[in-house]
Amino acid sequence: MDDPRLKILEKLKETKGFVSGTQLATELGVSREAVWKQIKLLQAMGFPITAKPRQGYRLEGWPDRLFPAAVLPLLRGKWGRPYYHYPQLQSTNETLKQMAASLPEGAVVVAEEQAGGKGRRGRSWHSPPGGIWFSLLLRPAVHPLALLSLPLVLSLAVVKSLSGFFPELDWALKWPNDILCRGKKLGGVLVEVAAETEQVHWAVAGIGINVNISSFPPELEGRATSLELCRGKKSCRPCLLAAILERAEELYSLWCREGFAPLAKDYQALFLYRGRRVRVEEEGRFWEGKAEGVDDKGRLVLRLDDGSLRLLLGGEVTLREVRNSYEKENCN
Ligand code: BTN
Numbered sequence: 001m002d003d004p005r006l007k008i009l010e011k012l013k014e015t016k017g018f019v020s021g022t023q024l025a026t027e028l029g030v031s032r033e034a035v036w037k038q039i040k041l042l043q044a045m046g047f048p049i050t051a052k053p054r055q056g057y058r059l060e061g062w063p064d065r066l067f068p069a070a071v072l073p074l075l076r077g078k079w080g081r082p083y084y085h086y087p088q089l090q091s092t093n094e095t096l097k098q099m100a101a102s103l104p105e106g107a108v109v110v111a112e113e114q115a116g117g118k119g120r121r122g123r124s125w126h127s128p129p130g131g132i133w134f135s136l137l138l139r140p141a142v143h144p145l146a147l148l149s150l151p152l153v154l155s156l157a158v159v160k161s162l163s164g165f166f167p168e169l170d171w172a173l174k175w176p177n178d179i180l181c182r183g184k185k186l187g188g189v190l191v192e193v194a195a196e197t198e199q200v201h202w203a204v205a206g207i208g209i210n211v212n213i214s215s216f217p218p219e220l221e222g223r224a225t226s227l228e229l230c231r232g233k234k235s236c237r238p239c240l241l242a243a244i245l246e247r248a249e250e251l252y253s254l255w256c257r258e259g260f261a262p263l264a265k266d267y268q269a270l271f272l273y274r275g276r277r278v279r280v281e282e283e284g285r286f287w288e289g290k291a292e293g294v295d296d297k298g299r300l301v302l303r304l305d306d307g308s309l310r311l312l313l314g315g316e317v318t319l320r321e322v323r324n325s326y327e328k329e330n331c332n
Pocket of ligand 1 (some may be wrong): 090091092093094114117118119120121125127132133134135177187188189190205206207208209252253321
């Protein structure tokens with residue numbers, strides 16, 4: 001937090017009324033003119049700061065941009081440092097993978113938009129301005145097989161932080177890593193890994209959340225949603241990103257220490273299709289049965305028609321029995 005602008009923001013953020021130029025100058029160890037210069041730069045960046053003669057400066061809001069000055073003052077954990085922000089990238093996962101060797105755990109790459117956003121299973125990920133598109137570098141000291149539950153941990157962290165802001169919305173997780181709001185897909189997690197048989201070098205966890213997006217292309221309409229569509233108004237992306245990083249760091253450290261078991265109950269509580277008849281495609285094989293939930297390793301527990309249990313490590317789940325016309329249109 002050596003950047004003087006971040007220090008000014010920090011001070012203005014924690015004060016309800018005006019902060020005098022003299023006070024800021026003293027705290028930063030610079031002249032009042034230097035403070036005024038930084039304030040003008042912050043205003044130019046989009047921070048709504050009122051300046052009043054003899055009273056000082058007051059922060060009136062927070063810009064809806066993900067550049068470092070808007071996000072770093074909100075971070076409370078260790079993650080998010082270093083923080084790389086780009087107006088546009090092909091894919092934050094691709095950029096972070098190229099940089100991974102030299103970066104520490106918790107490094108973040110964020111883009112305001114992605115031209116070639118990647119989804120799971122080779123799909124593309126629609127990433128226009130207004131979303132939160134970022135990748136996180138992780139170096140978990142776990143067996144590579146344990147990484148199967150990492151996307152579940154991160155999607156749970158996203159839902160926990162978003163539902164903390166917006167408890168009135170209906171949240172769910174579609175195994176393994178889809179984030180749903182009001183029955184439609186609001187976000188997803190894509191984990192890419194560099195590992196050997198026994199050792200993980202790094203994992204790049206890409207997280208995409210549809211936030212301030214007012215419409216989707218026809219092929220996604222009906223299946224995708226955004227916070228803006230669910231809430232009927234825009235949300236503060238820097239606030240959400242900071243909260244997600246903090247919650248993800250917390251759940252991830254628990255997962256590194258104790259595995260998925262302590263998180264299974266919370267995941268289970270949000271598990272979509274619990275008790276419902278589903279079809280799962282796992283590496284070209286199809287399984288059909290009743291979804292019972294997840295086990296303590298994050299595997300999908302499927303009750304097959306002969307009564308036996310099948311534990312699935314990954315795949316694509318689709319609903320088989322449809323209860324109403326809404327599900328028919330939206331659920332798969
Ligand atoms: C999914 O298919 O549900 C996973 C979507 C993951 C999208 C995010 S957006 C940020 C990061 N960069 C990418 O190219 N993809 C992930």
